[in-house]
Amino acid sequence: xxxxMVVVGSVALDTLKTxxxxxxxxxxxxxxxxxxVASYFxxxxxxxxxxxxxxxxxxxxxxxxxxxxxxxxxxxxxxxxWEGSYGADFGDATTHATHLNVxxxxxxxLPDAYRDAEFLFLANIHxxxxxxxxxxxxxxRLIAMDTMNFWITSALEELKAVLKKxxxxxxxxxxxxxxxxxxxxxxxxxxLLEMGPMRVVVKMGETxxxxxTKNSWFFTPAFPCPNIIDPTGAGDSFGGGLMGYLAxxxxxxxxxxxxxMIYGSAMGSITVEQFSLDSYKNxxxxxxxxxxxxxxxxxxVS
Amino acid sequence: xxxxMVVVGSVALDTLKTxxxxxxxxxxxxxxxxxxVASYFxxxxxxxxxxxxxxxxxxxxxxxxxxxxxxxxxxxxxxxxWEGSYGADFGDATTHATHLNVxxxxxxxLPDAYRDAEFLFLANIHxxxxxxxxxxxxxxRLIAMDTMNFWITSALEELKAVLKKxxxxxxxxxxxxxxxxxxxxxxxxxxLLEMGPMRVVVKMGETxxxxxTKNSWFFTPAFPCPNIIDPTGAGDSFGGGLMGYLAxxxxxxxxxxxxxMIYGSAMGSITVEQFSLDSYKNxxxxxxxxxxxxxxxxxxVS
Numbered sequence: 034x035x036x037x038m039v040v041v042g043s044v045a046l047d048t049l050k051t052x053x054x055x056x057x058x059x060x061x062x063x064x065x066x067x068x069x070v071a072s073y074f075x076x077x078x079x080x081x082x083x084x085x086x087x088x089x090x091x092x093x094x095x096x097x098x099x100x101x102x103x104x105x106x107x108x109x110x111x112x113x114x115w116e117g118s119y120g121a122d123f124g125d126a127t128t129h130a131t132h133l134n135v136x137x138x139x140x141x142x143l144p145d146a147y148r149d150a151e152f153l154f155l156a157n158i159h160x161x162x163x164x165x166x167x168x169x170x171x172x173x174r175l176i177a178m179d180t181m182n183f184w185i186t187s188a189l190e191e192l193k194a195v196l197k198k199x200x201x202x203x204x205x206x207x208x209x210x211x212x213x214x215x216x217x218x219x220x221x222x223x224x225l226l227e228m229g230p231m232r233v234v235v236k237m238g239e240t241x242x243x244x245x246t247k248n249s250w251f252f253t254p255a256f257p258c259p260n261i262i263d264p265t266g267a268g269d270s271f272g273g274g275l276m277g278y279l280a281x282x283x284x285x286x287x288x289x290x291x292x293x294m295i296y297g298s299a300m301g302s303i304t305v306e307q308f309s310l311d312s313y314k315n316x317x318x319x320x321x322x323x324x325x326x327x328x329x330x331x332x333x334v335s
Numbered sequence: 336x337x338x339x340m341v342v343v344g345s346v347a348l349d350t351l352k353t354x355x356x357x358x359x360x361x362x363x364x365x366x367x368x369x370x371x372v373a374s375y376f377x378x379x380x381x382x383x384x385x386x387x388x389x390x391x392x393x394x395x396x397x398x399x400x401x402x403x404x405x406x407x408x409x410x411x412x413x414x415x416x417w418e419g420s421y422g423a424d425f426g427d428a429t430t431h432a433t434h435l436n437v438x439x440x441x442x443x444x445l446p447d448a449y450r451d452a453e454f455l456f457l458a459n460i461h462x463x464x465x466x467x468x469x470x471x472x473x474x475x476r477l478i479a480m481d482t483m484n485f486w487i488t489s490a491l492e493e494l495k496a497v498l499k500k501x502x503x504x505x506x507x508x509x510x511x512x513x514x515x516x517x518x519x520x521x522x523x524x525x526x527l528l529e530m531g532p533m534r535v536v537v538k539m540g541e542t543x544x545x546x547x548t549k550n551s552w553f554f555t556p557a558f559p560c561p562n563i564i565d566p567t568g569a570g571d572s573f574g575g576g577l578m579g580y581l582a583x584x585x586x587x588x589x590x591x592x593x594x595x596m597i598y599g600s601a602m603g604s605i606t607v608e609q610f611s612l613d614s615y616k617n618x619x620x621x622x623x624x625x626x627x628x629x630x631x632x633x634x635x636v637s
Contacts, residue, residue, distance in 0.1 A: 122518035216424035218541045219559030239520045240542055241554060250633050252543060252556035257521030291636040331552050332634050334593040 036078035036101050038280045039147045040067045041166050042156025042179075042269075043113055043136055044081040044105070047309065049126070050118040053262045059309035060091045062113065063156035063179070066266035069313050070273030070300045071154075072098040073321055075280035078147050080104035080166070084111040084135045098313070103144040110135040123264045123305075124238075143169045152280045154272060155199070157181045160191035167198050175285065177201035177234075177276060179268070185212050196229035203234045203272055218243075232290065234275070236268045242301075244294050249287050253294040254331050256302035256324060263308045267301040274300030274321075295332075299324035338380035338403050340582045341449045342369045343468050344458025344481075344571075345415055345438055346383040346407070349611065351428070352420040355564045361611035362393045364415065365458035365481070368568035371615050372575030372602045373456075374400040375623055377582035380449050382406035382468070386413040386437045400615065405446040412437040425566045425607075426540075445471045454582045456574060457501070459483045462493035469500050477587065479503035479536075479578060481570070487514050498531035505536045505574055520545075534592065536577070538570045544603075546596050551589050555596040556633050558604035558626060565610045569603040576602030576623075597634075601626035 042064030048057045064081040071077040078101035083091075087107060095102060113136035117126035141162055148171050155163040155178040163178055170176075176199045184192050185208060192212075196202060202225060210216055213224035218235070222245045225233045235243040241254040275290075275297035282289055299321055303312045344366030350359045366383040373379040380403035385393075389409060397404060415438035419428035443464055450473050457465040457480040465480055472478075478501045486494050487510060494514075498504065504527060512518055515526035520537070524547045527535045537545040541563075543556040577592075577599035584591055601623055605614045 122512075210424075217563060219561060222559070223561060237542065240539065243556070245559070250556065250559050251636075252554065252633065254545070254552065254554035257524070257547070257552050259521060259525060261519060288637055295636065329636065331554065332636055334553075334597065334631065334634060335590055 034076045036147055036150050037075045038071055038077045038152035038154065038276060039080060039104070039143070039150040039170070040064050040071070040077060040154040040156060041080040041141045041162070042067060042154075042158055044079075044083045044087070045113040045115055045136075046087070047265060048114070048116040049263065049265060051123065051263050052119065052121055054308065056263075056308045058114070060094065061115070061265060061309060063269045065095070066269035066304065066310065067154060067156060067273040067276075068095065068100045069098050069310055070270045070304070071277035071280070072100050073316070073318055074274075074277030074296075075152075076101065077277070078102075078104050078144070078150065080141045080143060080147070082106045082108060082135050082139050083113075085109060087112045094310070104142065104147060106142070108135050119264060123261050126265070141166050151175070152276055153177070154276050155179065155195070156269060156272075157184075160184055160188050160195045163195045164191065164198070167195070174283075175200050175276075175279060177203060177272070179203040179272060180208065180212075182208055182211055193228065199230050201232045201234060202230040203236065203268075205236045205238075205268065209233070209235050234294070236271055238264070238267070242271060242294060242298060244290055246287070251287075251291050251294060253291075253298045253328065255298055256328055258302050258305060261305045264305050266310070267305050270304040271297035271301040274298070295325055295328045296321070298328055336378045338449055338452050339377045340373055340379045340454035340456065340578060341382060341406070341445070341452040341472070342366045342373070342379060342456040342458060343382040343443045343464070344369060344456075344460055346381075346385045346389065347415040347417055347438075348389070349567060350416070350418040351565065351567060353425065353565050354421065354423055356610065358565075358610045360416070362396065363417065363567060363611060365571045367397070368571035368606065368612065369456060369458060369575040369578075370397065370402045371400050371612055372572045372606070373579035373582070374402050375618070375620055376576075376579030376598075377454075378403065379579070380404075380406050380446070380452065382443045382445060382449070384408045384410060384437050384441050385415075387411060389414045396612070406444065406449060408444070410437050421566060425563050428567075443468050453477070454578055455479070456578050457481065457497070458571060458574075459486075462486055462490050462497045465497045466493065466500070469497070476585075477502050477578075477581060479505060479574070481505040481574060482510065482514075484510055484513055495530065501532050503534045503536060504532040505538065505570075507538045507540075507570065511535070511537050536596070538573055540566070540569070544573060544596060544600060546592055548589075553589075553593050553596060555593075555600045555630065557600055558630055560604050560607060563607045566607050567611070569607050572606040573599035573603040576600070597627055597630045598623070600630055
């Protein structure tokens with residue numbers, strides 16, 4: 034089956050502590066969360082790098098989800114390692130250690146078979162690498178990117194160049210404020226829409242997520258999880274759900290994006306109910322669709 | 336025309352500074368914002384107190400909106416005065432001065448004509464005063480209350496007693512966390528629903544607002560105002576729009592509340608577009624309904 038969507042991003046081992054427990058060297062990374070989630074919707078290829086310490090069970094996990102690994106490399110050295118902890122509010126994590134390891138020299142190599150992929154998601158990596166990947170794909174229907182405060186500070190010019198080449202920009206609210214220079218949400222979003230992307234997606238954690246174009250504005254609530262276990266990867270899961278739905282439906286209308294936002298919200302909520310990617314060990318599409326319907330019900334007004 | 340809804344709360348003069356300018360001793364107060372907004376939907380009576388410095392133009396303003404002032408007193412002394420300023424993000428105001436003045440001895444007197452009002456809104460006043468008002472009304476269809484961090488800290492037992500007597504609790508997110516003792520939004524709301532009210536409304540500023548019962552969860556986005564002037568009174572305007580719609584429609588179903596939430600969001604966004612209550616100097620119901628329809632469009636998914 035041909036790869037319909039490509040994600041380029043991190044593959045990581047996370048040691049983390051939340052109010053509900055801890056895990057050591059658990060599977061993580063933006064490309065891993067995104068591709069696992071998107072695999073429930075479409076054929077996705079992962080472009081990323083891990084070290085020799087990356088356990089074969091992790092590879093089996095991705096393969097069992099049908100994630101194409103032709104663009105995944107395992108090189109000499111250690112896998113990107115992150116250690117962090119979350120406070121009682123499960124808000125921004127406190128980082129205790131970040132070892133880039135093999136990710137420091139990450140040079141994404143796009144297999145020829147991926148060049149015709151119709152959907153491309155550039156997870157949070159250096160903007161110059163994002164640009165390089167864009168140059169290697171042929172003519173995707175949709176290019177989306179994520180970014181973070183670190184690149185807004187340290188690689189702003191490159192980031193601005195990428196913004197001109199993508200259709201959809203994903204970020205969180207603080208990043209939207211920082212990148213736009215506008216303090217309020219609506220003016221920030223309007224400013225970002227002038228910087229290149231035709232659509233902005235602002236992720237707001239437990240509140241939900243917003244998507245806007247110059248002519249539309251839509252907010253999906255987050256699913257009210259009674260018992261959050263580990264918020265790691267919620268944002269990339271959101272992206273995997275939204276982009277996965279779009280790749281599956283090929284409906285790039287406003288309504289299609291709105292449905293995708295709801296799938297994104299559903300997937301974010303499923304991810305945080307377990308540590309690491311444990312929610313995806315035995316997840317069926319039926320559970321996803323049920324969560325989707327519940328969020329739809331939360332939006333219904335007649 | 337008989338008073339259908341009663342609001343009990345503050346009448347104030349506000350000296351405030353925002354990034355867009357300043358105003359001295361401008362009309363304000365929770366009961367003023369609430370009643371002015373609700374007047375576009377129903378016949379509302381204001382129970383509150385001002386001092387002799389409260390200008391007759393302010394009274395004319397309320398009268399011109401059809402607000403019933405039988406429960407409004409003007410006593411010897413000065414009107415409740417607040418001075419504050421907002422930073423570039425228009426977030427929580429910094430308070431420079433609070434002079435309770437005549438509001439300190441506020442003892443709400445409910446005119447006999449108000450005892451049969453079907454809707455009662457207890458704005459942010461001391462819980463013991465809220466209780467007292469509840470004891471004076473006959474059998475309202477709906478009692479709603481607002482509160483604030485100050486009462487959660489200083490009058491928690493009285494506040495808990497009020498919670499058992501109201502149908503709807505309004506608060507903001509920080510207050511929901513503080514009152515419930517739960518750090519995350521969803522668990523906080525579920526806990527509050529066990530404390531008495533059958534419905535909780537969490538106001539979240541520029542993000543929007545949430546309402547939940549034990550069986551439902553609904554989020555209305557805020558209208559994306561490109562140019563906020565003064566956020567003062569947005570929350571009480573939200574309340575006035577929601578409660579006003581309910582009093583007008585008498586539709587207390589889940590769908591009725593959802594429509595009311597959207598009217599609340601519309602009114603909050605209209606308030607912040609001007610200083611003080613200036614947005615209501617020449618506002619027509621048609622403008623309100625247009626804003627309502629725009630927010631409905633933001634929620635539509637098929």
